Amino acid sequence: MCTSLTYSTKDHYFGRNLDLELSYGEAVTFTPRNFPFEFRKAASLPNHYALIGMAAVVDNYPLYFDATNEKGLSMAGLNFPENAYFFPEVDGKDNISPFEFIPWILGQCETVIEAKKLLSKINLVNVNFSEQLPLSPLHWMIADQSQSIVVESVKEGLKVYDNPVGVLTNNPPFDYQLFNLNNYRHISPTVSDNNFSQQVELTVYSRGMGGLGLPGDLSSASRFVKAAFTKLNSVSGDSEFESIGQFFHLLKSVEQQRGACEVEEGKFEFTIYSSCCNMDKGIYYYTTYENSQISAVNMHHEDLDGLELTTYLLVNSQQVNSIN
Numbered sequence: 001m002c003t004s005l006t007y008s009t010k011d012h013y014f015g016r017n018l019d020l021e022l023s024y025g026e027a028v029t030f031t032p033r034n035f036p037f038e039f040r041k042a043a044s045l046p047n048h049y050a051l052i053g054m055a056a057v058v059d060n061y062p063l064y065f066d067a068t069n070e071k072g073l074s075m076a077g078l079n080f081p082e083n084a085y086f087f088p089e090v091d092g093k094d095n096i097s098p099f100e101f102i103p104w105i106l107g108q109c110e111t112v113i114e115a116k117k118l119l120s121k122i123n124l125v126n127v128n129f130s131e132q133l134p135l136s137p138l139h140w141m142i143a144d145q146s147q148s149i150v151v152e153s154v155k156e157g158l159k160v161y162d163n164p165v166g167v168l169t170n171n172p173p174f175d176y177q178l179f180n181l182n183n184y185r186h187i188s189p190t191v192s193d194n195n196f197s198q199q200v201e202l203t204v205y206s207r208g209m210g211g212l213g214l215p216g217d218l219s220s221a222s223r224f225v226k227a228a229f230t231k232l233n234s235v236s237g238d239s240e241f242e243s244i245g246q247f248f249h250l251l252k253s254v255e256q257q258r259g260a261c262e263v264e265e266g267k268f269e270f271t272i273y274s275s276c277c278n279m280d281k282g283i284y285y286y287t288t289y290e291n292s293q294i295s296a297v298n299m300h301h302e303d304l305d306g307l308e309l310t311t312y313l314l315v316n317s318q319q320v321n322s323i324n
């Protein structure tokens with residue numbers, strides 16, 4: 001399971017929880033403008049926007065999980081098993097494999113409007129990266145500083161949804177997730193009057209009772225509701241540290257503690273990392289399951305016009321500020 005979201009204060013932020021039972025050796029990865037992006041079925045991009053994000057680098061190719069480009073356009077891939085469907089090559093379309101999708105969009109587009117134009121020509125093809133790393137059944141959230149969309153390639157074709165809540169989790173498809181919010185329209189940060197009946201006196205015996213019924217389990221439909229409610233009611237200061245601090249708190253509302261979600265005997269899915277990228281400043285912040293200190297990599301401290309990938313291994317050991 002995974003959750004991605006956007007958040008705005010003075011600046012704009014995009015990030016995700018990566019929930020899984022295993023790691024792919026991912027690292028924060030910077031791709032400069034002149035690193036040649038090759039595509040299996042489409043022309044290469046020798047020059048493109050620079051990207052920062054989390055990726056597994058294999059054979060010098062950045063397999064991005066999520067990333068932000070120098071204009072702020074951001075994208076994350078989340079699991080969409082049993083629903084994702086990728087097609088054979090089609091003449092006259094941009095035939096892009098799912099593992100190439102983030103470089104293709106973020107390499108060329110500045111905004112969601114521009115991304116939508118490329119999406120109208122795209123066919124997501126069933127081409128594996130390698131035998132060891134076959135196709136992943138993903139769907140994607142794409143966001144700029146003012147809007148967000150969800151892209152789902154399913155048997156019926158490529159679906160592009162506007163995403164008014166700026167949240168994505170996993171199954172079922174996005175139109176259901178959005179509709180499901182109707183079932184929670186009574187949930188509130190404040191406590192309502194007694195609407196139950198005037199014939200009985202019902203007391204407010206605890207704070208937080210306006211949220212009774214908000215799901216707390218780890219299923220993706222429940223995480224969608226919880227993350228949307230928590231984000232849409234979020235109150236924070238607008239400095240950089242207040243904003244990113246709040247962003248990580250929003251992600252924590254749907255994080256997975258090891259032990260609570262068994263995926264096969266003795267194997268548990270947990271929040272391997274949480275990320276928060278400042279879309280305006282190109283700073284990629286993250287925490288890991290083992291290390292709750294926030295680490296940051298700033299794309300503007302790199303040579304944007306470079307030719308080579310730069311990777312920053314995850315700082316994974318707990319950092320404790322010992323006081324005495």
Ligand SMILES: C[C@H](CCC(=O)NCCS(=O)(=O)O)[C@H]1CC[C@H]2[C@@H]3[C@H](O)C[C@@H]4C[C@H](O)CC[C@]4(C)[C@H]3C[C@H](O)[C@]12C
Nearest residue numbers: 001002019024063065077078079099133134135136170
């Ligand atoms: C599994 C990850 C998504 C996490 C998630 O949504 N978990 C929920 C699981 S579930 O619904 O509850 O079953 C996805 C996100 C990005 C994916 C990776 C990226 O797409 C990059 C490459 C792509 C290659 O085809 C496969 C390996 C891979 C390295 C992918 C492995 C895996 O599918 C990742 C890591």
